[in-house]
Amino acid sequence: MANPYRDLFSTPGVPGLVIASAIARLPHAMVGIGLITMLVQHNGGYWLAGAIAATFTLANALIGPHLSRLVDRRGQSRVLPWVTSFSIIMLLALIAAVYIGAPAVVLFILAVLAGSMPSMPAMIRARWTHLFRGSPQLHTAFSLDTVLTELAFIIGPPLAIGLSTGLFAEAGPLTAVLLLAIGVTAFLLQRRTEPQVIVASKGKARSTLHNPGLRIIVLALLAMGVIGGAVDVAVVAFANEHDWPTSASFILAAYALGSMIAGLSFGAFRIGMPIEKQFFIALLVTALTAVLPVFSPDVYTLAVMLLVAGISFAPTMVIAMNLGSIIVPASRMTEGLTWMSTGISIGVALGSVLAGLVIDVYGAAAGFGVGIGAGLFMVVTVLFGITALREATRTHEEYVATTQRSDMT
Numbered sequence: 001m002a003n004p005y006r007d008l009f010s011t012p013g014v015p016g017l018v019i020a021s022a023i024a025r026l027p028h029a030m031v032g033i034g035l036i037t038m039l040v041q042h043n044g045g046y047w048l049a050g051a052i053a054a055t056f057t058l059a060n061a062l063i064g065p066h067l068s069r070l071v072d073r074r075g076q077s078r079v080l081p082w083v084t085s086f087s088i089i090m091l092l093a094l095i096a097a098v099y100i101g102a103p104a105v106v107l108f109i110l111a112v113l114a115g116s117m118p119s120m121p122a123m124i125r126a127r128w129t130h131l132f133r134g135s136p137q138l139h140t141a142f143s144l145d146t147v148l149t150e151l152a153f154i155i156g157p158p159l160a161i162g163l164s165t166g167l168f169a170e171a172g173p174l175t176a177v178l179l180l181a182i183g184v185t186a187f188l189l190q191r192r193t194e195p196q197v198i199v200a201s202k203g204k205a206r207s208t209l210h211n212p213g214l215r216i217i218v219l220a221l222l223a224m225g226v227i228g229g230a231v232d233v234a235v236v237a238f239a240n241e242h243d244w245p246t247s248a249s250f251i252l253a254a255y256a257l258g259s260m261i262a263g264l265s266f267g268a269f270r271i272g273m274p275i276e277k278q279f280f281i282a283l284l285v286t287a288l289t290a291v292l293p294v295f296s297p298d299v300y301t302l303a304v305m306l307l308v309a310g311i312s313f314a315p316t317m318v319i320a321m322n323l324g325s326i327i328v329p330a331s332r333m334t335e336g337l338t339w340m341s342t343g344i345s346i347g348v349a350l351g352s353v354l355a356g357l358v359i360d361v362y363g364a365a366a367g368f369g370v371g372i373g374a375g376l377f378m379v380v381t382v383l384f385g386i387t388a389l390r391e392a393t394r395t396h397e398e399y400v401a402t403t404q405r406s407d408m409t
Contacts, residue, residue, distance in 0.1 A: 004140040004268050011131065013192035020190050021124040022148055024183030027176045028120060029156025031091070032057055034172035035111075037161050041169040042098055052111050054349060059115025061345040065207070068122055068338035072331060075197045076126075077188055080118055084184045087117040091177050095170050117180065121149060122338035123187070129325045129333055130195035136270055142321045143267025146314045150260045154253065198331040208336045213327040213392035216385035217320055218343035220283055223378035224316065225347020227290050227371040230355035231255065231306065232348075234293070234367030237359045238302060247299040254303040258310025266315040275323050276389040280382050282316040287375030293368040327392035347374075 009015055032053045039049035071079045094110040128145060132138035160172035188194075208214055232252065239248035271278060289309040296302035320340065328336030351374065355367040382389075 004137065005144065008137055008140050008144065011137070013190060014131070016190045017124075017127060017187075017193045018144070018148070020183065020186035021120070021127075021145075022152070023179060024120045024187045025124065025149060025152045026156050026159075026183065027117070027180040029152045030160040030176035030179070031114075031117070031173065033157045034160035034164060034176050035094075037164040038095070038098055038169045038173055041164065042101070048104060048107075052107050055108055055111040056115050057345060057349055059112045060117055060119075061115075061342040063115050064119040064122070064342055065335050065338045067116065067118055068334040069207075069332070071118075071123070071126075072334045073197065076123055076194055076334075077191070080123070080184055080188060083116060083118050084180065087114055088177055088181060090114040090116065091173065091180075095173050095177075099170060118184070119338045119341055120184065120187070121145075122334055122341050125321060125337045126195055126334040127190075127193045129330075129337070131193060133325055133330070138325065139270070139318065139322060140267040142318045143263050143314070145321075146317045147260050147263040147267075150256050150263065150314065154256050158249075195333070207339075208328055208332045209339055211327060211336070211392070212385070212388040214324065214336055214339065216382060216389060217279075217324055217327075218339050219381050220279075220378050221317075221320055221340055221343040222347040222350075223374040223381070224283075224286065224313070225344040225349075226351035226354070226374035227286070227347075227378075228313075228344075229348035229351025229353075230367055230370035230374070231293065231309075231351075233352050233355040234359065234364055234370075235302070235306070237364035237367055238296075239299060241364045242299055244299055247303075251299060251303045251306060255306040255310040258307040259313040262311040263314030263318065266318055274390070274393070275319065275326065276386055276393055278319045279316075279323055279389065280379075280386055282312060282319050283375075283378050283382055286312040286316050287372075287379045290368075290371040290375040294365060294372070296365075323389065323393070327389070 009018075035053045035056060036049040039052055043049070067079070067083055090110055090113040094107065094114050097106050097110055125142070125145060128138060128141040132141050156176075160176060162172075163175055164170070164172035209218065235251050235255075236245075236248045239245050239251065273281075286309075289312050292305040292309050293302055296305050321337070324336055324340055325333070351370060355370045358370055359367040
């Protein structure tokens with residue numbers, strides 16, 4: 001039986017891309033929690049720490065698509081060195097400002113400027129799309145990419161917290177900055193896999209969000225982010241309610257483990273069903289499994305419930321990225337993939353806030369209800385938008401068929 005992962009790694013340039021991307025994506029998992037840990041140790045307050053981290057995350061989510069549009073026009077090797085250098089300088093300035101006790105307004109301004117950090121997950125996925133678009137291997141590549149992302153968020157936050165609490169307050173964010181510099185440099189050295197700039201048609205380029213199909217995907221991923229953000233906060237509250245705060249770590253690890261196992265397994269399968277139907281079914285399963293945590297009487301049951309719920313996450317992400325790679329024009333691919341990541345990021349932040357408000361009033365179990373509501377919204381959104389997704393995929397298929405006929409003649 002053929003091993004799709006072995007075939008993937010036999011492609012020239014892929015091993016180097018995987019190693020470089022594994023480093024380059026770590027800072028995204030470390031910066032936010034690193035800033036929180038650093039600020040709490042300096043100021044002792046969670047409000048300011050959370051607000052600064054949220055400002056950085058929101059700025060990064062909103063700036064990212066515009067930087068990615070520039071990358072689509074100019075190329076990764078021409079844009080990323082400058083953008084990364086600027087974001088590194090701003091992150092170092094933010095760390096220094098916290099160290100010297102600068103006013104809060106200065107911290108907020110620097111957090112916005114530091115949010116110019118490039119969306120490396122989108123840059124990485126753009127390379128996978130460049131290598132394998134239109135090939136079954138793209139499915140395997142996105143599955144591997146999703147698993148590596150899960151690993152980054154398993155390794156990154158504990159590493160940032162451990163360094164800041166074990167060495168000195170600034171150690172976590174400083175390590176994230178160092179990894180950003182090393183990771184982006186290693187990534188850019190992989191010239192063989194860099195996408196070529198594709199010249200788009202003349203005229204004023206509108207945002208890829210004007211694409212109806214992409215809007216539906218982004219809204220669905222935003223709702224998925226809400227589920228993830230709500231689960232994170234609700235698990236911590238649930239663990240505290242059951243007088244075992246540290247159990248939150250293995251409960252959330254079970255959630256990520258379920259997603260990783262499913263992601264690796266999903267990458268080895270080929271599914272003949274139309275991709276828009278795959279997307280709807282995957283979202284429906286995600287929404288249904290979001291109900292499971294509500295029925296957990298103790299931390300052990302909750303861990304099992306989230307292990308099961310996590311199984312749907314990675315496959316859904318893989319299908320979403322595959323669908324996005326079909327309906328977004330090749331000349332705007334990085335921007336389109338970045339908007340998808342932006343939807344998830346905003347959703348996570350929104351889910352955390354909503355779950356926190358609900359938990360303060362009704363308790364930890366009610367926090368999981370935020371995820372249930374997001375799941376319902378997600379399913380309804382795609383149900384009403386599935387015609388637009390079907391038309392977008394059909395248009396792409398017709399374009400590919402026309403191109404192939406032209407090549408043959």
